[in-house]
Amino acid sequence: xxxxxxDQPPHGHTPKGRKLSAMLDRALEHVMAVIxxxxxxxxxxxxxxxxPYVFVLPNMILFGVFVFVPVLLAIAYAFTGxxxxxxxxxxxxxFDNFARLLNCxxxxxxxxxxxxxxWTAVFNTGWYTVFNSAGTLVVALITALVLQRLTRGKTFFRxxxxxxxxxxxxxxxxxxxxxxxxxxxxxxxxxxxxGERVIFMLEVLWSRFWVVYVSIWFHMGFYTLIILAGLxxxxxxxxxxxxxxxxxxxxxxxRLTLPLLMPxxxxxxxxxxxxxxxAFDEVWVLSDGGGPGTANTFxxxxxxxxxxxxxxxLYGLASAxxxxxxxxxxxxxxxxxxxxxxxxT
Amino acid sequence: MTxxxxxxxxKGRMDITDILTWVWLILGTAVIAIPIGWAxxxxxxxxxxxxxxxxxxxxxAAQELVIEGYDKPLPAxxxxxxxxxxxxxxxxxxxxxVATVVDPAAPGERFKVEAERLTKQTELHAQWxxxxxxxxxxxxxxxxRNSVFVTAVATIMTLLLNSxxxxxxxxYRFRGSNTIFVLILSTLMLPLSVxxxxxxxxxxxxxxxxxxxxxxxxxVATPTGVFLLRQYMLTIPDDLIEAxxxxxxxxxxxxxxxxxxxxxxxxAVLAIFxxxxxxxxxxxxxxxxxxxENYTLQLGLNAFQGQFTVQWHYxxxxxxxxxxxxxxxxxxxxxxxxxxxxxxxxx
Numbered sequence: 001x002x003x004x005x006x007d008q009p010p011h012g013h014t015p016k017g018r019k020l021s022a023m024l025d026r027a028l029e030h031v032m033a034v035i036x037x038x039x040x041x042x043x044x045x046x047x048x049x050x051x052p053y054v055f056v057l058p059n060m061i062l063f064g065v066f067v068f069v070p071v072l073l074a075i076a077y078a079f080t081g082x083x084x085x086x087x088x089x090x091x092x093x094x095f096d097n098f099a100r101l102l103n104c105x106x107x108x109x110x111x112x113x114x115x116x117x118x119w120t121a122v123f124n125t126g127w128y129t130v131f132n133s134a135g136t137l138v139v140a141l142i143t144a145l146v147l148q149r150l151t152r153g154k155t156f157f158r159x160x161x162x163x164x165x166x167x168x169x170x171x172x173x174x175x176x177x178x179x180x181x182x183x184x185x186x187x188x189x190x191x192x193x194x195g196e197r198v199i200f201m202l203e204v205l206w207s208r209f210w211v212v213y214v215s216i217w218f219h220m221g222f223y224t225l226i227i228l229a230g231l232x233x234x235x236x237x238x239x240x241x242x243x244x245x246x247x248x249x250x251x252x253x254x255r256l257t258l259p260l261l262m263p264x265x266x267x268x269x270x271x272x273x274x275x276x277x278x279a280f281d282e283v284w285v286l287s288d289g290g291g292p293g294t295a296n297t298f299x300x301x302x303x304x305x306x307x308x309x310x311x312x313x314l315y316g317l318a319s320a321x322x323x324x325x326x327x328x329x330x331x332x333x334x335x336x337x338x339x340x341x342x343x344x345t
Numbered sequence: 346m347t348x349x350x351x352x353x354x355x356k357g358r359m360d361i362t363d364i365l366t367w368v369w370l371i372l373g374t375a376v377i378a379i380p381i382g383w384a385x386x387x388x389x390x391x392x393x394x395x396x397x398x399x400x401x402x403x404x405x406a407a408q409e410l411v412i413e414g415y416d417k418p419l420p421a422x423x424x425x426x427x428x429x430x431x432x433x434x435x436x437x438x439x440x441x442x443v444a445t446v447v448d449p450a451a452p453g454e455r456f457k458v459e460a461e462r463l464t465k466q467t468e469l470h471a472q473w474x475x476x477x478x479x480x481x482x483x484x485x486x487x488x489x490r491n492s493v494f495v496t497a498v499a500t501i502m503t504l505l506l507n508s509x510x511x512x513x514x515x516x517y518r519f520r521g522s523n524t525i526f527v528l529i530l531s532t533l534m535l536p537l538s539v540x541x542x543x544x545x546x547x548x549x550x551x552x553x554x555x556x557x558x559x560x561x562x563x564x565v566a567t568p569t570g571v572f573l574l575r576q577y578m579l580t581i582p583d584d585l586i587e588a589x590x591x592x593x594x595x596x597x598x599x600x601x602x603x604x605x606x607x608x609x610x611x612x613a614v615l616a617i618f619x620x621x622x623x624x625x626x627x628x629x630x631x632x633x634x635x636x637x638e639n640y641t642l643q644l645g646l647n648a649f650q651g652q653f654t655v656q657w658h659y660x661x662x663x664x665x666x667x668x669x670x671x672x673x674x675x676x677x678x679x680x681x682x683x684x685x686x687x688x689x690x691x692x
Contacts, residue, residue, distance in 0.1 A: 032601055039597035051596040055513035056525055058506045062566035065551075066544060067532050073543030085546055146369050149362075153370075159679045160374050164381075166671045166682070168625035170643045174650060174664045178387060178657060179380040188399045197398075217376070222686065229687040249362075278538045281627045285647055300538045300628075307542045308632055319542045326539040333534055 074326070077319035083312055090316065097320035118321060120294050121302040128283075128298065129276035131212045136272055137265070139216055140223035145257075147224070148231045158228070162221035169218075169281030176214045177201070177286055201287060204295045211283050211296050218282060219275070223268050230264030231257070263343050270336035274329055280304070299325055381668075388661035389471040395658045406470035410435040413452040421466040422446065424458060433466065475662035479649075485663055487638055488645030495560055495630075495641060496623040502565045503619045504612055510566075511574035512600050516586060526575075533568040537629055545632050559633045560641075564623070570615050577611035578604060614685040617678055621671055642667050 043051055073087065078097055080090035105112030110119035147158055164172065180186055180200040187197045200206045234257065242252050258265075280300035284290065290297030299321065307318035387395060390404040409418035412435050419435030424446065426432065434446040437455055444460045479485040513519075514526055537544070544563065545554070553559030581604065589599045605612070627643050634640055640648065646667060650660050675682060 036595065036597050036601065040595040043595055043597070048596060049519070052513035052517035052519045052522070055509040055596075055600070059510035059529075059566045059571065060525065062506070062562065063529065063532060065547060066563040066566070067535065067540070068528075070540040070543035070547055071535065073546060074540050077543055077546075085549055087546065142369065143373065146366050149366055150370075155680070157370055157374070158683055159675070160377060162683055162686075163672075163675060164377060166621055166625075166675055167668055168643055168671070169627050170646050171625075171664050171668050174646065174660060175380050175384040177650070178384055178661060181657070183396060183398045183400060185379070185383050185400060191399065217380075225683060225687045274536075278536050280538065285650070288651075303538065303541070304628070304632070308545070315542050315546075322539045322542060329534075329536065329539070 074319050074322055077315055078323045080316045082316070083314065085313070085315060093316065097316045098324070100317065101320055101324065115317075117294060117297065118299075118302055121297045121299045124294070124296060125277060125279070125298045127208075128212060128215075128279060128296075129273060132215050132276045132279070133269060133272040135212060135216045136220055136223055137269055140220050140227055140268070141265070143220065143224045144227035144231055147228055158225070161224055164218050165221045167218070170285050172214065172218050173282045173285035176210070176217075180210060202292050204292060207287055207292055207295055211287060214282060214286060215276075215279065223272065226268055226271075227261070227264060230261050233264075234260045263340065266336070266339050266343060270332060270339070274332050277325065277329060277332070384661050385665055387657070388475060388665045389473065390475075390658060391470065391472040392656075392658045394472075395661075401467075403469060404471055405467040406472065408466040408468040410449050412447055412449050415447075415452075419447070422463040423466055425462045425464075434463075436463070472658065475658045476666070479659045479663050483649070483659070484637060484640070485642075485645060485666075488640050488642045489666070491557060491639060492624060492642040495557055495626075496620055499561045499564055499623045500616055500619040502561065503567060503570055504616055506565055507567060507570035507615065508574050508605060508608065508612065509600065510571050511578055512604050514571070515575045515578035516581075516583065516604070529568050529571050533572070541628070541632055548633055554633060555635045555639055557634070557639060560626070560630050563633075564626070564629065567619075569618070573615055574608060574611050577608055581607050614681055617674060617682055618685065620674065624667075624670060 039054070042054060046054075076087060077090075079092060079094060080087065081093040081096060082090050084090050100114055101118055103114040104119065107113075107119075110116045110123055113119045143161055147154055147161075150157065167175075178184055182197060182199055186200070191197050198206065200210055238256060238260075239252065242256060247255070278300055279298055283296055283298060284301055287296035290301050303318045303321050303325070306314050306321065386402070386404060387400075390401075391406045393407075394401065394405060408421040410421045410433070411418045415435070415437075419437065422434055422436050422444075423431045424434045432448065434448050437445040437447055439445070439460055442460050443457050444463055445455050445457055446463070447455050480489070510529075514522055548554050548559045548563065551559070553562065585603050585607075586599055589603055594602070625643065626641070627647070630641050630644055631647075634644060637645070637648065642663075646660070646663055649656075649663070
């Protein structure tokens with residue numbers, strides 16, 4: 001670290017602040033000296049060429065223990081039964097868990113299935129995915145186009161639209177729960193216009209609408225930024241050429257912007273689909289655990305509750321549902337790769 | 346919609362696309378700001394105010410008068426005079442339709458009036474005890490401490506371990522480096538929800554269930570972090586490293602003294618993301634942590650709002666506390682965050 005006493009004090013830095021940062025520097029120096037010692041010793045023993053393995057090792061151990069091992073275990077768990085968490089004490093049941101999940105009179109009617117809650121969750125997640133992905137894509141695209149147009153205030157509005165993305169799911173759910181509450185602001189307006197209050201989160205259609213609305217509100221800014229980056233990558237001279245040719249703006253959008261933006265939009269769409277399928281946090285808190293009834297119960301909630309939130313913890317069944325969902329997500333990812341290739345050619 | 350892409354505009358003239366642009370911007374800002382603003386305003390309202398309908402816009406509370414000769418402040422009422430006009434009085438007691446009041450100007454004499462002539466007076470009032478009560482009476486201080494601990498420790502470990510891996514993957518050629526990189530990247534696609542059951546078993550196997558370290562260790566190795574740092578380190582010239590080796594610096598010294606300081610911008614972006622991830626994390630802590638004394642702020646908030654009698658005045662105050670650090674970070678580092686997201690495509 002540089003010798004701070006010889007530097008010109010940076011503007012606005014008090015001598016006290018400088019002293020503090022010099023102290024921190026020295027403390028860090030000591031800590032690193034302690035860490036450095038075993039590393040240099042190791043280097044002397046195993047040689048320079050093996051050092052990169054030492055550097056990646058801590059990360060790879062954590063990845064292995066918390067990601068790669070669980071992936072293998074997830075598949076193993078799906079083929080076992082019982083309620084014991086320890087895998088070696090669980091009986092092998094073959095495809096029983098999958099058979100139970102897929103045991104349906106008709107796949108279009110969740111009520112005809114052995115595990116009707118799972119299929120209700122699949123259908124709820126499906127509809128949510130469709131509306132949330134489409135809604136977010138449209139809103140984010142319009143917002144990105146609007147922001148791209150701005151000459152002044154762009155940074156400010158970009159920040160405004162992005163801000164909700166950084167909030168926690170619980171915070172977002174609580175803010176909206178309060179907004180939609182019986183005594184909430186929206187009901188004050190509603191009571192004024194319609195003469196009566198609506199308890200939004202207790203009515204099936206209203207609650208589904210608000211779940212999608214809040215999801216769009218929450219995540220839209222993230223996708224706006226990605227689309228905006230795509231828009232900024234479109235060379236401007238293309239538009240100048242179009243302007244000289246007298247192309248109308250409507251045509252410009254459909255013939256130039258949209259095709260050039262397509263690869264970007266596809267990435268956004270697939271990201272949206274993948275994330276929508278896994279929706280849980282804010283929906284679960286906002287809808288008080290998937291309510292009313294099971295109107296907003298999604299797949300991840302089914303997995304979580306089957307494995308962790310009941311007295312009889314069916315880890316095998318939950319894992320089987322996870323594996324099915326994982327396969328669905330894998331298909332979506334492969335679909336994206338295929339699409340990306342197709343768009344490129 | 347059709348004309349959003351105009352690049353050239355006549356100066357000083359607003360056409361329809363300009364109007365639509367500003368309508369969208371202002372409407373969007375309102376849609377985003379109103380629910381948040383409403384929660385913040387409500388968080389300083391007293392309980393009685395929170396539960397009343399229709400809601401008042403600004404936080405108000407019953408006005409009270411301190412009158413000589415009375416131990417406690419009296420609730421203030423406005424008394425309609427028979428000849429028109431009104432004056433401020435303190436309510437001493439009320440029995441049925443008759444109320445006993447006292448005029449602050451003449452504290453000695455009480456008089457009786459019909460209760461219907463009285464209207465309750467309120468004044469602007471911020472109920473700060475909504476913030477202090479939960480921190481003292483409930484376990485929110487513990488939740489806050491746990492959240493700060495997890496966020497700080499996990500972020501420091503993430504920066505250290507991810508940068509070490511990124512250093513190896515960007516500055517060395519070694520057998521298996523590509524395999525390792527692809528393995529790390531493949532976990533980007535792997536959501537927690539698919540592996541949460543066996544991941545929890547691993548936590549139990551390591552005896553880390555219901556332990557803050559269980560939350561920390563399992564999230565330290567991030568594919569995003571390794572990827573982001575590696576891409577940045579690739580731009581650092583190798584000559585610097587060669588020169589250091591000639592000076593007999595150890596590999597760790599090179600990492601610590603050359604690579605890390607030069608990667609500061611990328612490290613800063615990762616640090617910001619890491620803090621936000623950990624502070625906001627919900628599902629994984631929900632699975633790992635089971636006893637309330639180990640809850641993070643998010644879990645505590647969720648548990649508190651799920652109770653039978655919902656105490657919104659406390660919940661909203663704690664919601665604001667949970668939203669504050671992220672907001673402050675965003676206010677100061679807004680540029681780095683939006684640019685980091687745009688360039689890496691992660692959040």
